[in-house]
């Protein structure tokens with residue numbers, strides 16, 4: 001059981017958090033995930049030593065980024081980010097590239113070697129495949145769409161991003177989507193799909209079926225790097241992309 005002082009501090013914490021969220025909503029900042037203020041519950045009293053600091057401390061590190069209104073402001077706010085351990089091995093933080101008002105957004109996993117060296121997403125062999133999908137398959141230019149990743153810094157030896165790294169970087173991806181406000185997101189590979197859909201289901205089951213990310217149509221499909229290793233599955237991705245083309249045409253009709 002909590003001591004009376006602990007309960008008071010918990011109550012103050014909830015009131016302070018509710019006020020912060022209400023101020024953010026009044027300022028026009030969309031809250032994309034998490035419970036509504038009225039739904040916040042304290043399930044169990046936290047340990048006394050977790051009650052140090054204020055609720056503003058919880059958001060202090062990301063406050064500037066989360067209040068950004070343009071991609072440039074967001075990029076500047078992320079700055080020389082050191083919020084997770086991936087910062088130690090990167091050459092460049094790979095923010096994203098493309099049309100800031102794009103109707104179509106591609107979200108991948110994280111930068112590889114070429115992307116890390118050049119500071120741009122999807123520029124290596126897998127990137128060339130994505131560029132072919134955009135230009136030859138969809139008849140668009142790379143500059144017409146917006147391209148970014150779940151994590152902005154290269155995982156060493158191209159390993160998978162770890163849960164703490166995804167959690168640290170995810171707010172920036174959500175803010176990018178919030179600013180660009182695309183009509184359609186194509187999520188490339190397991191990490192992008194599972195992060196955006198908050199699902200543990202395998203990509204092989206999710207791909208090809210329309211989902212929704214906060215009201216934005218989302219098409220899960222395989223990552224181009226996977227296709228380099230499994231070229232026979234290119235036809236599955238083409239089926240998924242044809243659904244995206246059809247949806248874009250109906251949006252523009």
Ligand code: SF4
Pocket residue numbers: 078081082083084085086087093151152153165168169
């Ligand atoms: S991966 Fe994201 S959270 Fe981690 S250091 Fe890079 S920008 Fe920051």
